[in-house]
Amino acid sequence: MEKLSDKIIVREIFYFLFLLYLILIFLEVILPNIVLAYFNLNYLFLGTLISGIYLLIKK
C-alpha cells in the first residue's frame, strides 16, 4: 500500500482544518451561535495555524 510522507499528511491536515474552519465560519454567520455554542472556533484556528506554520518551515 502506498505510504504518504509526513509532509503530505500535515499538508492534508492543514487543508482539512482550513476548509472546516471556513465552512464553520460560514455556518456561524448564517446561523448565529449554532457553532460557537458547541465549539470554540479559536481551537480550530490554532490547529490550522500550527499545521500551516509547520508546512512553511518544512518548505
Place this chain on the structure above:
Amino acid sequence: MFLPFITKKSALFRLRASGIVIIFLIVLAILFFKVVPGGQISYTKNYSQWLHSGKGFIYNFSPAERVDIKSGRLSRLIGDPVYFSVFTPRTFSKVKLTVKYKSHLSSSTPLIEAGVLADGLVWRYDLQPLDNKILDDLKLPGRRLEEQGLTLWQEGNDYNNLEDFFADLKTNNLEACPGSTASCLAVYNYNPDFNFQFKGLKDSLPTLVDIPLRGAHTLFFYVNNEPLRLELKFVDLNQDKAADPLAIILSKDGKVIQQADLADENLNPASGQEEYKSLILEERTLSPGLYKVEIKISDDTVIKSLQSSLDRFVFVGRVWPVSVARSLNIYTDSNYLQAKAFAPASVQDINFGGQTFSLDEPYKQFNFQVDGNSLIKEIRLSKDDVILESGGVFSFNKNMVFNPSLLKVNQFFKLGAGVKYILSDYQEPSVHDGETSASAEFNLVGVYREKGKYNFMISIPGLKNDDQVDDYLEISEIKMEFSGRTIWQKLLGRGK
C-alpha cells in the same frame, strides 16, 4: 487530470475523501442540532467545570453585583433577582428547568423561585416555585391531602378529599370558616376558583385619578351590573429609542373580554419631546364580579390621568407616582412595602402604617414592614417618583381598599391569624448529599424571545448583597430540558 486520481483511488484520494466525509458529517450534525428534528433537547451548565468546549447555551448570571464568583468554586447568588438567558437554535413550547444548589440562606429568605420573561414590554416574569421552606417545614395538625400535584394542609380533619374541599370553596362555605374564605385560606402558586364577594356594596360614582403614574399598572375592578368606561390619557416621554405602544386589556378569570390598543409610530425616539395620547375602553354588558384591567405600557410612558365610570377599583402589586409636585397619601392592605426612589430628588422619609422609614438612597430597593393591626395602612410620601410594591393592593381612596386575592404563602407569611387551610401547587425539592435539586416547568408559547434567547430569572425575595449578612445560594448546575414540535409536526402544521 483528476480522473486517474479518482479512479486510481490512491492513498491521497482516500485521505481527502475521508476528510470531506468528516466535514460533511460535522455540518450535518450542526444542522441536526439547529433543527432538533425530534423536538426535544437539553442543555446543561455545570458551574464546577472550568474547561468548556464552546460558550454553551446557558449564559452567565447578571447583574454582576448580585453574583459572587470569586469566593468559592461555584457561583453564589447573593442578591435578588438574578437573571440569565438561554440561547436555543429554534423555538420550543415547554421547558423544564432543574437547578442544583446548596442553600446557605437564612430563615428570612424562605422562597426560591424561577421565572421566564413572558412579556418584554412590561418586564413581566412568569414565576414558578423552586423551593418554599415555609411549606417544606409546615406542620398543621390536620390530615394532609395530595391530589394531582396539589397539596392541602388543614388545621382540622375537615376534608378527606380535595373534591369536597373545592366544592365548598366554590360556594364560599369551607367547614372551618363558612362565609369568610379569604381570611382562612392561604395559597401558594395556585389560584383556586374562588368567587370574591364585595362587602358593603354601594352605588358607584365616576372617579378621576389625576396622579400621574409611570409604567405598566394593573387594576382590579368590581362591577355590579353596570357599564365600565375607562378613559386614559398618556404622555410618551420619548426618553429612549424603543417604540412605546399602549394597550388596555380587560379580562375576567384569565379570559380577555376587550382590548384597546394604540401603536407607536415612534417618530421622535429619544428626542425628549413629549407626545400626548389617549385610549378609551368601554364595555356595557358586564356580569357582576371581579375584572382585571392591565395597562400595558413601557416605563417611557406616563398615565397622566385615569377617568373611570366606577370607583370600585384598586391598583394591584405596584404603583409608581411621578410628577405630582405635592405630598401623596396612598393606602394599602399589605403589612410590608418595597420602595425604591427613582431619582436622587426622591430620597425621603416615608411614613408607612404610622411608622417612619428612611428611603435614604436612590435606585435601591428598601423593604419596610409594620406589625399594626389595622387592615388598611396609610403611606405618606412627601415627594414623588417612588416605586411602591407589595403583595397587596394600593388605592388613593382610603374607603375603596379591597383585596380580592387570597392570602399568599410568601416570605412575609406567618401561620396563625386565622389561617385554617393552605393550598398549593408545589413539590418539595429532593436533597442528595447536601445538594438540593429543584425543578420548575414553563410554557414558552408566546413568551419574549430576543436574538434567539429566552430570558430567565432566579428570585430569592429578601436576599440582599449589601446587608452584611453572609447568606447566599450556591449554584452547581442548571439543566434546561426543552420540548416542542417535531420536524414532522412542523411540516404538517400540527402541534404548538
